[in-house]
Amino acid sequence: MAKQVTNRQGFWTPLPISSPHDELGRLAETFNQLLQGVDSAVRQLRQFVTDASHELRTRSPFFTARLNYCFPNPGVSRNIRKPSSCLMTSSRS
Numbered sequence: 001m002a003k004q005v006t007n008r009q010g011f012w013t014p015l016p017i018s019s020p021h022d023e024l025g026r027l028a029e030t031f032n033q034l035l036q037g038v039d040s041a042v043r044q045l046r047q048f049v050t051d052a053s054h055e056l057r058t059r060s061p062f063f064t065a066r067l068n069y070c071f072p073n074p075g076v077s078r079n080i081r082k083p084s085s086c087l088m089t090s091s092r093s
Contacts, residue, residue, distance in 0.1 A: 012039055
């Protein structure tokens with residue numbers, strides 16, 4: 001099951017419908033529609049997590065560089081630049 005969930009192609013296989021006009025056929029169709037919606041939601045969530053983790057990874061070096069610039073030698077107070085002007089600078093142009 002874990003391999004199926006992490007599979008990029010989806011984690012479910014549609015139920016076969018041999019006779020779509022009886023109760024079991026309609027039930028199988030309902031389950032297929034339900035699982036198709038769940039699969040779509042999982043795909044969207046997976047894409048969101050991928051996008052968010054990319055943003056966090058690419059922003060982290062910027063903040064590290066900015067903090068190193070603002071606080072070049074934290075042990076010596078005269079080397080610390082004004083945090084209000086240093087850290088509040090916009091990160092995007």
